Amino acid sequence: MLLLNLLFFTAFGQSSSTPAPSAYPRTAAYQGVLHPIVTLDKDAIQPNFKDYYVVGFPIGINLWKTQKLGFSVEMVPLIRAQGATSRVANVIFHPGVLVNLGHNFTFAGRMAFETSGRYGITPVISKIVRKGPTNSYFVAVPVPVRFGNNHPASLTAGFQFGIIF
Template identity: 55%
Template sequence: MLFRYSILFTLLLSGLSSFAQTVYPKITGYFGILHPIVTVSKDETNVNFRDYYTVGFPTGINIWKNEKIGFSFEIVPNIKDDQGTSKVTNIVFHPGVLIGLGNGYTFAGRAAFESSGRYGITPIFNKTIIKSSNSSYFIAVPLPLRFGDDHPATFTLGFQFGIAF
């Protein structure tokens, strides 16, 4: 009799532990460092690290509905150092949808609203490279497309890395 109860108890615990791993919605936070590499418009091509240095600090919250779909809200302050003078040049408000692609890959489709007056979209391809029980490290390729504020449309290629917890 005791043996049956111990088996039942073991099955119950193993069922609860597997249930705890798949509870949704799942909320995660993250912080990253973003380096725009090159920005192209019809008028010019700007390369980061050449004449100036721009860096962004994406910080956000992801709310996963299930393992395939979620919502994310991100804020990205950008700092530019140009000829020895640095300042916050822009803050991007970045809500979007998350699509889990499997094998550690995620697609984020974000709307973009910049404090500079520009707006657009930012598709992002993300890959988790190290995953532990408390956090994971990721790399991402953001591809911002921006319009407005009496400037020509721009397309940027960037590189981002960060930690999610």
């Protein structure tokens, strides 16, 4: 056993001459609250908060490969409240690419696959508004574009805020 430990630490341990590891790749998890504001398609303009209320809860993991480029995967359960009832109306699987734009701004180019049968893209611009020692707070503007499931193409504007761990 001593020999195995010695081999392990010799092969994988850092010596004083080994440079410190890079800060990348690095991971971060986040949780947010998403409010779609308005959805536009060729047939209608559908504001949230009027006849119904939809709220989403994005949960994701970001893997930053370098300071400028990363990958993210996100799940977004959407709850719809209308009248006296509410239900999980949709869940979105949202993989995408992250680009650090500097000054605490990030662009996320996401693909979207919805349990409702719709699909599309979701470009997102986010900004870290407060950095802390263990977490940060952000705001974001997602603009989902959706197709499929016998509905016209649509574009939605939303507002999101959350915490990064």
